[in-house]
Amino acid sequence: xxxxxxxxxxxxxxxxxxxxxxxxxxxxxxxxxxxxxxxxxxxxxxxxxxxxxxxxxxxxxxxxxxxxxxxxxxxxxxxxxxxxxxxxxxxxxxxxxxxxxxxxxxxxxxxxxxxxxxxxxxxxxxxxxxxxxxxxxxxxxxxxxxxxxxxxxxxxxxxxxxxxxxxxxxxxxxxxxxxxxxxxxxxxxxxxxxxxxxxxxxxxxxxxxxxxxxxxxxxxxxxxxxxxxxxxxxxxxxxxxxxxxxxxxxxxxxxxxxxxxxxxxxxxxxxxxxxxxxxxxxxxxxxxxxxxxxxxxxxxxxxxxxxxxxxxxxxxxxxxxxxxxxxxxxxxxxxxxxxxxxxxxxxxxxxxxxxxxxxxxxxxxxxxxxxxxxxxxxxxxxxxxxxxxxxxxxxxxxxxxxxxxxxxxxxxxxx
Amino acid sequence: xxxxxxxxxxxxxxxxxxxxxxxxxxxxxxxxxxxxxxxxxxxxxxxxxxxxxxxxxxxxxxxxxxxxxxxxxxxxxxxxxxxxxxxxxxxxxxxxxxxxxxxxxxxxxxxxxxxxxxxxxxxxxxxxxxxxxxxxxxxxx
Numbered sequence: 001x002x003x004x005x006x007x008x009x010x011x012x013x014x015x016x017x018x019x020x021x022x023x024x025x026x027x028x029x030x031x032x033x034x035x036x037x038x039x040x041x042x043x044x045x046x047x048x049x050x051x052x053x054x055x056x057x058x059x060x061x062x063x064x065x066x067x068x069x070x071x072x073x074x075x076x077x078x079x080x081x082x083x084x085x086x087x088x089x090x091x092x093x094x095x096x097x098x099x100x101x102x103x104x105x106x107x108x109x110x111x112x113x114x115x116x117x118x119x120x121x122x123x124x125x126x127x128x129x130x131x132x133x134x135x136x137x138x139x140x141x142x143x144x145x146x147x148x149x150x151x152x153x154x155x156x157x158x159x160x161x162x163x164x165x166x167x168x169x170x171x172x173x174x175x176x177x178x179x180x181x182x183x184x185x186x187x188x189x190x191x192x193x194x195x196x197x198x199x200x201x202x203x204x205x206x207x208x209x210x211x212x213x214x215x216x217x218x219x220x221x222x223x224x225x226x227x228x229x230x231x232x233x234x235x236x237x238x239x240x241x242x243x244x245x246x247x248x249x250x251x252x253x254x255x256x257x258x259x260x261x262x263x264x265x266x267x268x269x270x271x272x273x274x275x276x277x278x279x280x281x282x283x284x285x286x287x288x289x290x291x292x293x294x295x296x297x298x299x300x301x302x303x304x305x306x307x308x309x310x311x312x313x314x315x316x317x318x319x320x321x322x323x324x325x326x327x328x329x330x331x332x333x334x335x336x337x338x339x340x341x342x343x344x345x346x347x348x349x350x351x352x353x354x355x356x357x358x359x360x361x362x363x364x365x366x367x368x369x370x371x372x373x374x375x376x377x378x379x380x381x382x383x384x385x386x387x388x389x390x391x392x393x394x395x396x397x398x399x400x401x402x403x404x405x406x407x408x409x410x411x412x413x414x415x
Numbered sequence: 416x417x418x419x420x421x422x423x424x425x426x427x428x429x430x431x432x433x434x435x436x437x438x439x440x441x442x443x444x445x446x447x448x449x450x451x452x453x454x455x456x457x458x459x460x461x462x463x464x465x466x467x468x469x470x471x472x473x474x475x476x477x478x479x480x481x482x483x484x485x486x487x488x489x490x491x492x493x494x495x496x497x498x499x500x501x502x503x504x505x506x507x508x509x510x511x512x513x514x515x516x517x518x519x520x521x522x523x524x525x526x527x528x529x530x531x532x533x534x535x536x537x538x539x540x541x542x543x544x545x546x547x548x549x550x551x552x553x554x555x556x
Contacts, residue, residue: 025517029509070514075472080511099511108466118510126510133506166454168463204463206493270494304498368498414505 025070031131033062033138033410042384042404043393046138047128047148048182051087052393060087062138062410064129066098078103084129089188090181098129099152114156120172120200121213123264123277125151131412135273135308135366137378138408140295142312142360143277145391149191150217150260153178167205174198185353185390189223194255211264219283221253229346241326241340247347256285273299273306280317288354289316297362304368313359314391320351357388364408373413380406435556436541438488441548443535447471451551453492459536460492462504462513475516476537480525488538491554 036057037044043052046061053061064086071079084098101115118126128139128151138144155176162169178193198215233248264277275297282290295312326340364378382404384392389402440456442448448467451459458464459473467473479485489500508515519525522543529535530547539548 025514027508027515029505066509068509068511072514078514082509082511101511105465107470108464126512127506130505130509133502133509206457270499301499304496368496368502371497372501374498374502414501414509 023072026068027070027415028065028067029130029132029412029414030065031062031410031412032059033131033408034059035061035137035406035408037404037406039392039402039404041394041402042389044404044406045145045183045393046141047145048184049088049090049148049180051089051183062131062408063087066129076105078105086129088181089183092181095181109161111159111161112156113158116152116154117157117174117176118152119150119174119176119196119198119215120157121150121198121215121260122147122262122279123209123211123266123275130414131376131410132372132374132414135299135306135376136297136310136362136364137376137410140297140310140312140360140362141391142314142358143279143293143295146281146291146293146314146356147260147279149178149180149182150193150196150215153193153196155196164203167203170200170202170204172198172200172202174200183393184223185392185394186396187223187225189221189226189253191222192220193217193258194220198260207267207269209264209266211262213260213262213264215260217258217260219253219256219258219285223253226251226253226350229343229350232343233347236340236343240328240332240336241343243324243326244343247323250286251347251350253285253287256283256288258283258285258288271301273297273301273308275299286321287350289318289320289356291316291356293356306366306368308362308364308366310362310364311359312362314356315388316356320355320387323348323351352387354390355387356390357385358391359383372415373411376408376410376412378406378408378410380408382406435487437556438484438491438538438540438554439544439548439550440536440538440552440554441529441544442551443529443533444547444549445533446535446549448549448551453552456552457493460516462507462515465513472534473536474532474534476525476528476532476535477516477518478525478537478539478543479518479520480522481540481543484538484540488554 034057040055043054044061045052064084066082066084068082073079079102081100082098083096085096088095097116099116099118101113101117104112120126124139127133128144153176157172157174159170159172176196180191182189182191196217200213202211230248230252233244236244260281262277262279267274278294280292291314293314295310297308297310299306299308325344329337329340360380360382362378362380367375369375384402386401455468460475465473486497489495489497504515507513519528529537
């Protein structure tokens, strides 16, 4: 699928000059960003599909380039391809293909798409890298970091729009699958999402946008350290640790059902911009405890200057489970005791590895100083609770709380 | 009283400097469309609907051939600055939903496109009106 999609896009790009000029449009977007963060222990990334940046100044976290091609094949059929180049975890060239889809619109109410698509699950999902389209430097990590693996997929969707008074109501149903290479808190992980099913409802008025969405997926993950842990747990004799095999089954990341729920609202009267989203995610996987995330941002425009303030938070709604020590422990020789305790520790550690507990306060400004160009500044102050730092990249889950400041400057543009 | 009068006169004199002649939303002269309401224009120019209210295909052209015209048009249409309109379009364009209207920088190009595209719609200043265009809405200054 990936390769053939690439070939199709390249073929289309080379065929482009042959087609009539008005049928083909090239456009693009990008941002050149620098950020400074002051944590010795934590690496920052805006989403799990990107590499993290260490203490100090860095331009890798927010600098990206997107290229888009729109081709109208007939009045009802069009093709859209987009490539986004950024500091991805994945080295595969084809992963830069953000989407490539065929769309059929028999009339202005219905649209059918097939190909690689953006999943319209959260408000910014489909334009999270288009910095020019929003006030902040980046989509708020408390909300958007975790869901990066489910922001695009290979599959199909259908949407229906209708007018409700002066408003437009839209319902969109999507189905597909996705693979992604993610940089987790301590380890890299290849994740596969199958049977992604998503429903999004939205209501658009002149000044308001309201959204509600729900999605299901079956997640499978592959990671070297987890495989080692599973192997060790499964090779322990039953007499030594009767629960070890069951524990391994809990830790194995195979076909775990995950469910996503989100609500969003935006108000923009030209001067004031208020935006908020609330999300809840749960999985059948013991290692990822259910969590709630949300943010609220208030902005005020003064001509070409926009000032904004934001609060964002993500918290687990359940604590990681404590694993009982093997009952055989007191009866074992010291050496075996130590080995078994180490294994118990590793299993317990994996339960804590995805814990989330952080809140950020942000202040920033956007200055539209020239056509299709904006300069942004932002300061984020993040407070992280005990073990709650899994949005960051670190050597070990810190058992103590911490706070981090991130300063960002960003030039975003479209062409 | 005298002061009020002179302020009034000053305002009247100043008015044409700010500018402002009427704006006209026009379609191809052969189009079936007779008149469009403000609300229908918002749907079309802001990419919410890609058809005229009767269901016929619409092709939007953004008229950038007259200094300041685009800015005035979007101010009248949705009371937003160009930066806001462009940012809004970045969201629609790059989420793959709707393609941003083609911007035409020269009057000749605009006339040519409007004359040859039956589904065309755009906005023009009074001086740009001609026989190949049909007015479907007028924005008074």
